[in-house]
Amino acid sequence: MALVLLLVLVITEIGFAVFELTKSTTKKDWTKRQLGVIGAEILIYLLMLVLPGIDFSFRFKGFVILLAIRIIFAFISFLINRKNEKIKKKVFIVLGKLFTCFFIIGSLAPAFIFKDYNGRPLMGSYEVAESESILIDHSRTESFETDGSYREVPVHFYYPENAEVIKEHSLPLVIFSHGAFGYYQSNTSTYMELASHGYVVVSLDHPYHSFFTKDSDGKTITVNPEFIQDAMRIQNGGSEETEEEIYEITSKWIELRIADMNFVIDTLEDTVSTNNMNETWFVNDDSKNSISNIIKLIDIQKIGLMGHSLGGATAVTVGRREDVSAVIDLDGTMLGEEIGVKDGNPIINEEPYITPLLSVDHEAHHQERIEAEKTGYNYVNNIILKNATEGYSTYFKGSEHMNFTDLPLFSPTLAGLLGVGDIDAGKCIDQVNSLVVDFYDSFLKDSGEFEVQESY
Structure with missing residues (x-):
């Protein structure tokens, strides 16, 4: 399931980048939509917690921290640019999304290296x-x-x-x-x-x-x-x-x-x-x-x-x-x-x-x-x-x-x-x-x- 989560997040980021590259986007609109995308990714993760292999364990700790940092910085950027009508340069959109995908993959690496292991069944009578x-x-x-x-x-x-x-x-x-x-x-x-x-x-x-x-x-x-x-x-x-x-x-x-x-x-x-x-x-x-x-x-x-x-x-x-x-x-x-x-x-x-x-x-x-x-x-x-x-x-x-x-x-x-x-x-x-x-x-x-x- 970690692979499914990763694919959904990467596709979301790539899809957002393609959408923005097809039009001239102001910094005001970019930061607003960026905030919405990160919020959607948080919601995706929370919904997938019901599935086996997705949890709040150390395997996903780095990813959760990354989501928290991204939403905070996105909100701050939104406040700063809420009246900024300058056009967002496409090269920065591409570079930004490449770095985002890199960090998402890195933060989810422990979920692939380590399994959701909860021990073996115990044969003895004591807890x-x-x-x-x-x-x-x-x-x-x-x-x-x-x-x-x-x-x-x-x-x-x-x-x-x-x-x-x-x-x-x-x-x-x-x-x-x-x-x-x-x-x-x-x-x-x-x-x-x-x-x-x-x-x-x-x-x-x-x-x-x-x-x-x-x-x-x-x-x-x-x-x-x-x-x-x-x-x-x-x-x-x-x-x-x-x-x-x-x-x-x-x-x-x-x-x-x-x-x-x-x-x-x-x-x-x-x-x-x-x-x-x-x-x-x-x-x-x-x-x-x-x-x-x-x-x-x-x-x-x-x-x-x-x-x-x-x-x-x-x-x-x-x-x-x-x-x-x-x-x-x-x-x-x-x-x-x-x-x-x-x-x-x-x-x-x-x-x-x-x-x-x-x-x-x-x-x-x-x-x-x-x-x-x-x-x-x-x-x-x-x-x-x-x-x-x-x-x-x-x-x-x-x-x-x-x-x-x-x-x-x-x-x-x-x-x-x-x-x-x-x-x-x-x-x-x-x-x-x-x-x-x-x-x-x-x-x-x-x-x-x-x-x-x-x-x-």
Whole structure:
């Protein structure tokens, strides 16, 4: 429907321009008719709100702002020129309408890039609520800043509604880490599904690794450009660095993320134990009660970690903690388990992995693991799963890296640029979410034996 709206608006503008070009138009008449055309376009948009795909969401925010600016300036122009009998030059009519069409197309671009996505149907019995806070780590200064400020980690909670009627300290905690230049909402359907089954889920942002987030001053923090360049270069195989140099780069990434996740776990455990939100917590006044109720729900004896891509690598290494009961890696190379490089080959942490671990790969990643096994290459995922006391692995046929997030459903265009397969995106993420719930039910709720197919 966004395309229909765009075509109607462009045709309206072109038709108006053609009409004006066929006659000599005074500036007085031009501004009056221009005001009427913009008013008609506003009416068209409002009438089309009844149709699917047209709404007041962020997808149309730029367009609404453009309409508001245009109607204001058109009205001001009308007042200024209401007695102006000079002829409007045709070249200005043409240029004006060309620029108008350009701005209309640009303002509607988000409606084409992003879909009208409202999440996946929930299979659990609980309705889901959300809240958020920022945790301030007073033991670390922000390495991406020069002002001596502390590292801040935004945390976003997904949990069963009516938390006050649920037994205290009865719900397992799952903490999620997003991928490189992802952000906390990358797997919202997964968080929602878990929360609907009686879990408290915390999705954390890694500032400067996250596409965007906000700090305690309300400032928007965008992804660090150098981090993007390094990540894209290394991921696409265009890096000229040696294995040792690549390790130096990636180990810094994972070190930062591991510190963030450890900090979140430690803070939540301390807050649950003491029932006190200290100066570490930055919470808006309207969120304090909900955060307090969430804290009372958490059973810190039942902690699960998970993440996508670089976030999965983070979860795996932090998952060696004794207080973590289950870990899921969604298509991540377990970089935190690489402890060095020797003669151009990675040195892998050979200690047994005793935390139950589920690894989910896209099809090409699975084939890479098989090839590494055949050639004897020390691929970290193979070694960690081999040394795992309870290690499970599966892959999805026809999938690519971004199929394990909500992005293909939210923005097929962006997902296509980052890697999406021909598998049905909705069915894929639903199956992933079902596996996630089954895995955590088994190891965090002691609910039956976990089983997984070789592939889906």
